[in-house]
Amino acid sequence: MQDRKKSSSIFNFNKKQQSFFKSVLVFFIPVVAAYTFVEVLVSQLPFQYTIIADYIASEGSKIDIITTGSSQMKCAVNPAFMKEPTLNFGSTSQHHNTDYAIITQTHDKLKNVKCLVLEVSYSHFELPHNAPTFWKNNVYLKYYDVNNFDRTTYFKDKLIFLSRPDIYTKELTNHYLKKKTTSQFNRFGFDENNYNGSFKKSNYDEAKIPTVSSEINTSESLQLFKHNTAFFFTFLDYLEANHINVVLTSLPMHKYYLRDRNENILHRRDSILKVASERYKNVHIFRKEEDTLHFKTSDYINHNHLNPDGAKRYTEMLDTFIEANHLQQ
Amino acid sequence: MLFNSFDFGLFLVIVYALYWSIGTHKRVAQNALLLVASYVFYGLWDWRFLSLIFLSSIIDYAAALGIAATSKKSVKRWFLYGSITWNLGVLFAFKYFNFFLESFNTLIYDSPPTDTYYFWNVIIPVGLSFYTFQTMSYTIDVYQGKIKPSKNILEFLCFVSFFPQLVAGPIERARNLLPQFTKERSFSLKESKEGLRQILWGLFKKVVVADNVAVVVNAVYPDYDVQGSSMLLYASVLFFFQIYCDFSGYSDIAIGTAKLFGFKLSTNFNIPYLSRSVSEFWHRWHITLTRWFTDYVYAPIARLKKKSYAFKTFALFISMTLIGFWHGANWTFIAFGAFQAFTISIERIPFKVGGKKVTLITYLTKIPLPLTMIYSFTLIVMSCIFFRAESLEMAFTIMERIVSFIPTTNFSFIIGWKVLVIPVLVLAEVFTRSKPYPFIELEKQLSRPLRWILYYTLIFIIFRYAGPQEEFIYFQF
Incomplete structure (x- = not known):
């Protein structure tokens, strides 16, 4: 029998085991310390989400308008140009299921909201929803207190670095080592220096733009379409029940992006917009997708993202639309 | 979990x-x-x-x-x-x-x-x-x-x-x-340390190699009908490493975890890409499954007519097809097994040279390893296409496109230099090929500070270069 000291502790280990546990503990202390340090550094990064969380904490009860959607929305709405207090929840790759989770779960903090501007891009209905394992769920949980995991959450779900080490390592390196951070967030979490992209690289040269590659989804999926539209109408039901006006918007796209769209996907999306506006009295359509008159090449980061100049123009038009339809009341 | x-x-x-x-x-x-x-x-x-x-x-x-x-x-x-x-x-x-x-x-x-x-x-x-x-x-x-x-x-x-x-x-x-x-x-202090090392190595294979490689495979395969030959071949080779690292990584973690509790589990992988033949591959790949089918399916059938090549081949086809089918309810898995059976049966055809009874395997053992590896690896990668494809039609289209030399206009490594973890893995495994995993009995080769530096480096790599978290492929089986 191995030597074992009598102990009142629930853990009763022999010397060999104690020695092993101590070695393991000593080994892992630097690992935990290093990780904690990295997590703290990440939390100090200039971050759209922390600013938005602060904005909600300080002025949440006054916010009248929420805008939400993907990166196109994030880049297109600068709340500084809205007359009524506005919050932009738009974030890269964010789909309707995440929008829904955010809107429903922040409802108590944003009780005054009267209008929601929801992005319905050209292929929104034929792209998969964010999975429960979507890496940004950690961010939503930590900063917005929104659980989009479809399960009970734990401490580890708030660890940001672990959710996407590659992205955060790059961010940490750029910010702390290379001092290359270019973002200039205003108090609404909008990046006012968000110009860098393929169009700027081409000096907004109209002759070069056709050669700049763009990413556009052209693959059709009726299965996704069925699933996403059903969810979309559930979302609209919720907004109607809560007396929230809805603006369904499609954001300006560059003419070369418009040219590459799949007609079938486009028609299906448009038919849903039509049904939504007919079925719900609180739903309004603000379509800017094909607006090549007001938006020039110099307003874009790339084919489907506006830069801050384009955002100013789009936001002002949106504000006028909301005001004209009394949707903020 | x-x-x-x-x-x-x-x-x-x-x-x-x-x-x-x-x-x-x-x-x-x-x-x-x-x-x-x-x-x-x-x-x-x-x-x-x-x-x-x-x-x-x-x-x-x-x-x-x-x-x-x-x-x-x-x-x-x-x-x-x-x-x-x-x-x-x-x-x-x-x-x-x-x-x-x-x-x-x-x-x-x-x-x-x-x-x-x-x-x-x-x-x-x-x-x-x-x-x-x-x-x-x-x-x-x-x-x-x-x-x-x-x-x-x-x-x-x-x-x-x-x-x-x-x-x-x-x-x-x-x-x-x-x-x-x-x-x-x-x-056992020794077994506990070995257990942790094997878990660390398994995590490296799964999280760093398999999950990163999966990014390329998952990007290429869904658009197989528009991809060029080199891109499809590249993705197929990477898929082999994905399933190998995914599953053998899981096995390493399982065996390492069992060691922590004082148990010894069976070895399940033995550097399968070093096989000289497809027959040998199955002695190195998912060893416990192969042994199961050998003992309970192949051997009882083959024993009925011990000396008949045809009967043994029949037993082989039954066993390998069932091994394929064990992986999933899809014709692609059946084709995967049948393909393996076909290649092994060719390798086992007996013929006489100078009065001696030989097979292709006899020659494969005499040829330099790199050449035989190319032979076996090519066949294994081909069979992996069946494994990854969602339908037989898709598998045949991919094979057809690979051999048609369709130019790839947008060839991209996609995850760039991260693919270099494969040569690192291969070198680590090849240089320690006589061991069940590279870190075994590391204290005999490295001093404690060096060992700890190695462990910390590996932990850093696992944290830093973890690919998007993918479920273990073999969970679905």
Whole structure:
């Protein structure tokens, strides 16, 4: 029998085991310390989400308008140009299921909201929803207190670095080592220096733009379409029940992006917009997708993202639309 | 609960601390703890299927006792048939029912019904193929008199549900694992350290190699019909490394975890890409599954006509096709197995040279390893296309496009230099090929500070370069 000291502790280990546990503990202390340090550094990064969380904490009860959607929305709405207090929840790759989770779960903090501007891009209905394992769920949980995991959450779900080490390592390196951070967030979490992209690289040269590659989804999926539209109408039901006006918007796209769209996907999306506006009295359509008159090449980061100049123009038009339809009341 | 998750780390620490604090002399209490831990481990995925594991365990436990209790051959046989019927029945119901129904519909209807109500809407319980094969082998071994039945229900339940190998193997034989639950386990500092090292190596393979490589494969395969030859070939080669690192990484973590608790599990992989032939590949790849089919399917058939090449080939086709089918209810897996059987049967064709009976394998062993590796690796990668493709049509299209030399206009490594982890992995494994894993007995080669630097580097790489978290591929089987 191995030597074992009598102990009142629930853990009763022999010397060999104690020695092993101590070695393991000593080994892992630097690992935990290093990780904690990295997590703290990440939390100090200039971050759209922390600013938005602060904005909600300080002025949440006054916010009248929420805008939400993907990166196109994030880049297109600068709340500084809205007359009524506005919050932009738009974030890269964010789909309707995440929008829904955010809107429903922040409802108590944003009780005054009267209008929601929801992005319905050209292929929104034929792209998969964010999975429960979507890496940004950690961010939503930590900063917005929104659980989009479809399960009970734990401490580890708030660890940001672990959710996407590659992205955060790059961010940490750029910010702390290379001092290359270019973002200039205003108090609404909008990046006012968000110009860098393929169009700027081409000096907004109209002759070069056709050669700049763009990413556009052209693959059709009726299965996704069925699933996403059903969810979309559930979302609209919720907004109607809560007396929230809805603006369904499609954001300006560059003419070369418009040219590459799949007609079938486009028609299906448009038919849903039509049904939504007919079925719900609180739903309004603000379509800017094909607006090549007001938006020039110099307003874009790339084919489907506006830069801050384009955002100013789009936001002002949106504000006028909301005001004209009394949707903020 | 995935091995590469924070949850599992926490679970392991708690169970491990409780397990050894109980004391090695209290074997029953340790077994009870392992059983509870294993059921919690499985139940956290889906508690409803715990009843299935429990029922399977009880049926096989009772069947084995029944076999041992009677001297009548016919009664023994009925107990055996009962056990096999139950195990195969469960597999059929949960895993293969929809496949057979769909195939049957395709066969008899011009336009098969696609309504989903025709199919049984059920999810496949995680690890079903693993634990049913484990329990089935137990009953067969008892029937054949190779082992005596367990009379301790707790030990038997532990044997079936031991959490390190419950959901994705290695598929253990009762004669190896069951006695380990009956013996007192002593804490070994050496084995504990080895266990942690093997877990670290397994995590590296899974999280850094497999999950990063998966990014490329998952980007290329869905658009297979527009991809050029080089891109498809590149993705197919990477897919081999993805499944290898995914599954062998899982096995390493499983074996390492078992070592922490004083158990020895069977080796499941032995650097399969170093095979000189496809035949050899199956001695290095998913070894416990190959042995299972060899012992319970191939050998009994081949034994009927020992000297007949044709009969052995017939047995080979049956076994390999079933191995393919074991992986999933899809014609692609059947094709995967049949393809392997075809290549092995070619390698085994006997012919006479100078009066001596030889086979292709005889020559392959004489050719320099790099050349034979190219031969076997090419065939293995081809078979992997069946494994990854969603349909036979897709697999054949990919093969056709690869051999048609269609230019790739947008060739991209996609994850750039991260693919370089493959050469790193290969070098590490090749230089330590005589060992079960590269870090074994590292204290004999490196001083403690150097070892710790190596561990910290690996932990840093795992944290920093972890690919998007993917489920272990073999969970679905």
